[in-house]
Amino acid sequence: MVLRESAEMYLENVYVLSKEKERVRSVDIAKAMHFSRPSVSVTVHGLEKEGYLTIEDQSIFLTEKGLEVAKRIYERHLVISSLLKAIGVSEQTAVEDACRMEHVISSETFDCIKNAIKGKQKYDGCIVSLD
Numbered sequence: 001m002v003l004r005e006s007a008e009m010y011l012e013n014v015y016v017l018s019k020e021k022e023r024v025r026s027v028d029i030a031k032a033m034h035f036s037r038p039s040v041s042v043t044v045h046g047l048e049k050e051g052y053l054t055i056e057d058q059s060i061f062l063t064e065k066g067l068e069v070a071k072r073i074y075e076r077h078l079v080i081s082s083l084l085k086a087i088g089v090s091e092q093t094a095v096e097d098a099c100r101m102e103h104v105i106s107s108e109t110f111d112c113i114k115n116a117i118k119g120k121q122k123y124d125g126c127i128v129s130l131d
Contacts (some may be wrong), residue, residue, distance in 0.1 A: 004053075005103040008073045009033065010043055011052060014062055015070035023059045076102035079114055086117075 003011075014031050019125045030040045044060060047053045052066035062070055075099050084094035105113075 003069060005044070007052070008069060008103055009099075010040075010047060011062065011066050011070040012073040012077065014053065014060055015067070015074055018062065025058055025060065026030065029060070049085070060068060073102055076105065076110055079110070083113060083117060 010029065010033070013029055014024055017028050017032060021028065026037055026040045026044055029035070029044070033040070038059045044053060044055065048055055049065070051063055052069065054063055056060045080101050081094045081098035084097055089097070123131060
């Protein structure tokens, strides 16, 4: 099943918040994403039904399935924003652009970007490195 961008954003936000807080609640997600609490509640319950989240005592937890998606999206965000900053994009623009790009980039392209950053990918006989 392919998740919509908004669902991926929710999972990524739960992941990031769970790294900062012991307990993630709908209100935390609403504040982080600048969404209304009712909107968050609807989406969180939908993600729970699809097996990406569990809710216990008003705390929201990623399932294995949800954690896999969240980590993948968060890694994309970090790598893409780092790449953009390395080529001279301002931090704010790099973060904003990475938020959009992380959801639409193919796995193949993302893997090539990661390899290029690590200096492992060759293009026209030249190794691309961002050092």
